[in-house]
Amino acid sequence: MNKINNLEKISSTHSYRKIAIAACFGTFLEWYDFLTFATLAIVFGPLFFPSSDPSTGLLASLATFGVGMVVRPIGAAIFGSMGDRIGRKPVFMITITLMGLATLGVGFLPTYAQVGIWAPILLVSLRLLQGLSAGGEIGGSAVYLTEHAGNEYRGFKTSFLQLMGPLGILFSTLQIALLRNYLTPEEFQSWGWRVPFWISILLLAIAFKARMALEETPVFLEISKNKQKTAHPLLSNFQDPHTRKCMFLIFFCISGSGAVLFFCVQVYTAIFLKTELKILPQIVDQISLWGTIVLFPLTIGAGWLSDKIGRKPVLLSGLFLGALFIQPAFYLMQFVTNKLALDRFSLEMAWPLVLIMSALSLILALVVGPQTAMLAEMFPAKTRNSAATLSHNLAAGWIGGLLPFIVIWISQIWGNPLAGLWYPTIFLFIAGMVALIFIKSEKFTDLMK
Numbered sequence: 023m024n025k026i027n028n029l030e031k032i033s034s035t036h037s038y039r040k041i042a043i044a045a046c047f048g049t050f051l052e053w054y055d056f057l058t059f060a061t062l063a064i065v066f067g068p069l070f071f072p073s074s075d076p077s078t079g080l081l082a083s084l085a086t087f088g089v090g091m092v093v094r095p096i097g098a099a100i101f102g103s104m105g106d107r108i109g110r111k112p113v114f115m116i117t118i119t120l121m122g123l124a125t126l127g128v129g130f131l132p133t134y135a136q137v138g139i140w141a142p143i144l145l146v147s148l149r150l151l152q153g154l155s156a157g158g159e160i161g162g163s164a165v166y167l168t169e170h171a172g173n174e175y176r177g178f179k180t181s182f183l184q185l186m187g188p189l190g191i192l193f194s195t196l197q198i199a200l201l202r203n204y205l206t207p208e209e210f211q212s213w214g215w216r217v218p219f220w221i222s223i224l225l226l227a228i229a230f231k232a233r234m235a236l237e238e239t240p241v242f243l244e245i246s247k248n249k250q251k252t253a254h255p256l257l258s259n260f261q262d263p264h265t266r267k268c269m270f271l272i273f274f275c276i277s278g279s280g281a282v283l284f285f286c287v288q289v290y291t292a293i294f295l296k297t298e299l300k301i302l303p304q305i306v307d308q309i310s311l312w313g314t315i316v317l318f319p320l321t322i323g324a325g326w327l328s329d330k331i332g333r334k335p336v337l338l339s340g341l342f343l344g345a346l347f348i349q350p351a352f353y354l355m356q357f358v359t360n361k362l363a364l365d366r367f368s369l370e371m372a373w374p375l376v377l378i379m380s381a382l383s384l385i386l387a388l389v390v391g392p393q394t395a396m397l398a399e400m401f402p403a404k405t406r407n408s409a410a411t412l413s414h415n416l417a418a419g420w421i422g423g424l425l426p427f428i429v430i431w432i433s434q435i436w437g438n439p440l441a442g443l444w445y446p447t448i449f450l451f452i453a454g455m456v457a458l459i460f461i462k463s464e465k466f467t468d469l470m471k
Contacts, residue, residue, distance in 0.1 A: 038179065041170050044232040045163055046186055048118050051222070051229045052159045053190030055125035055152060058218045059090070061194050063426075064296060064303075065215045069133045070142045085427055086146055090153035094419035095412060097157020099256060102411030105158075106255035109246075110166045110407060111238050113158055118233060121155035122226030124148045129219025153419070161277075161397060161414035165407045168398035169239035169469055177333065180394035181325025185318055191288055192314045194218055199307040241403050241469055255405040256412065265409055267460070268400040272413040275457040276337065280393050281422025282446045283344050283386040288314070290426045291379065294352065298439040299359045301372075309372055313379030320384050324391025333392040333399075334463045340388030341454035347385065348450070349443045351378050356440065399467035421449075 059066070071082035097117075105113045127148045134141040164183060171179045197218050205214045259265045291313075295306045328336045358374045397410040429442030436442075 038170060038172075041236060042167060042179070042182060044236050045114075045167050045170075046183055048114060048229045048233050049159060049163045049183060050186040050189050050193075051118060051225045052121050052156055053187045054193055054225065055121050055190075055222050058125070058190075058194040058222075059086075059128070059149065059152070061191065061198060061292070062215055062218075063293065065211065066145070069135075069211070069215075070131075070145050072134050082142075086142070086149055089146055090149040090156070091419040091422065091424065093150050093153035094157035094160075094415040097154035098161060098411040098415035099157075099408075100154070101158025102162060102408035103254075103256045105162050105165070105407035105411065106405055109238050109242055110162065110169075111233075111236050113162060114166070114233050114236065115230070117155045117158040117162075118226065118229055121152055121159065122222055122229075124151035124155065125219055125222040126226075129216045129222070157415045157419070158411070160418065161411035162407055164394040164397040164414070165410050166239055168395055169241040169406075170237075171395075173469075175326070175329050176399075177328040177392050177395045178322065178326040181322050181391045183394045184321050184325075184390040187284060188288060188314045188317045188321075192311060195292075195307050195310050195314070197221070199304060199311070202304055202307070241406075245404055255408040258405050259401075259409045259412075262405075265401060265405065269409055269413040271457070271461055272397060272400060272410065273417045275341070275453045275461065276389075276393055276396055277414040277417035278421045279341055279344070279450055279453045280386075280389045281418045282425060282449055283340070283382075283389055285422045285425045286348060286443075286446050287317075287379070287382045287386045290429060291352075291355075291382070293426060293430075294439070295355070295359075295375070299356060301359065305372060309375050309379060312376045313383055316380045317383040317387060320387035321391045324387045325395070326391075328392035328395070332463050333396050334457070334461050336388055336392050337396075337461070338454060338457055340385050341450050341457060343385045343388065345447055345451035345454060347381070348447050349440065351382055352440055352443055354378055398469060403469060 066086070067082065070086075101113045101117055125148075128145065131144055131148070132141055164180070167183050168176065168180050198215075201214045201217055202210055259269065288310075292306050292310050295301045295309065296303055324336055324340075355375055355378055358378075362371055397414055398406060401409040425446065428445055432442035432445060433439050
């Protein structure tokens with residue numbers, strides 16, 4: 023009880039709001055930089071991977087996006103262990119700088135028409151740097167914010183971090199929609215797509231300044247004071263059976279399923295509407311915009327609900343609803359679009375698609391709303407950063423990052439644009455069953471343990 027009171031006392035000496043804004047803004051920048059690439063996947067195809075078959079170029083572009091996701095666990099292993107050894111704050115400064123500079127570099131890359139094979143090589147190289155940076159940031163930021171949140175309404179207060187991914191997509195999508203509106207298609211294809219990457223340098227400067235003022239977490243300060251730090255935290259995680267079990271549950275049931283839903287709802291849906299249903303990119307961007315706006319209050323509400331009834335019931339409802347409704351939602355989008363004349367298709371006619379996106383956003387919110395708190399609550403304090411960061415980024419990188427590529431690949435093999443959706447459907451069902459059996463129902467966890 024003394025440790026709990028001490029944690030509350032330390033947390034209350036700082037402005038949580040200030041800490042949360044600074045931490046969240048940095049994570050927003052990471053997501054904005056990282057996901058702008060996904061938003062422009064269709065543009066990158068002909069510019070960096072020219073091919074007589076547009077589908078081949080799109081697959082190559084999505085594979086490059088996936089490369090950045092696949093190396094995230096390497097960044098997580100490196101920076102996660104550093105976070106347990108030298109502190110959460112120094113790692114934040116390194117990762118955000120690496121991400122900002124790599125993203126800015128994408129904005130200045132020559133295309134295939136200018137330098138040939140060097141264009142995709144340079145693009146993949148910068149994507150690898152982005153992936154390493156995201157691996158240290160995303161997951162570690164959840165631990166940082168949760169350790170500052172104290173014990174009161176932890177799920178609600180930390181759920182705001184989950185908004186940074188959708189907010190990053192929203193900001194990126196809004197920029198691209200404005201650019202498409204004011205530029206001709208030729209101008210956008212020539213140089214307009216570079217603007218979101220150039221803007222990242224301004225966001226980097228703001229985020230860097232905000233993070234300079236961040237405080238180290240009270241939990242890490244307590245560990246350092248009592249000399250409880252572990253020399254090899256990552257090794258300790260794999261040696262401890264309970265930690266290994268929790269890492270698997272995070273990997274498969276929590277972060278893995280959250281990544282599947284996130285990329286289905288926030289990434290693949292837009293690709294599906296543009297490439298398979300042939301809806302104009304400007305209209306798809308606006309549909310995505312409304313779907314993302316709806317996600318904000320739903321995520322915060324799910325975090326709050328997890329404080330009231332526990333994390334597990336909220337998580338399970340999202341997993342099983344996702345398994346039941348992912349495929350029907352995409353079938354319904356196809357059915358609605360086929361009933362409308364594409365040459366006269368407008369945003370006013372797209373309200374059924376907006377409703378479907380909103381329903382998918384609710385399912386996503388139920389999984390990611392309590393996720394931030396669960397990442398920290400499931401691990402002991404002295405190895406928490408490395409355990410949470412690695413398991414989360416393994417899931418996001420290997421499961422979520424490759425999902426668009428795998429779904430499109432399966433769909434092309436079967437010759438059915440909806441066949442690939444069996445992959446996320448089956449995954450979510452199995453994850454729900456595993457979570458039902460093995461995740462404990464706890465409404466409170468002492469973060470000092």
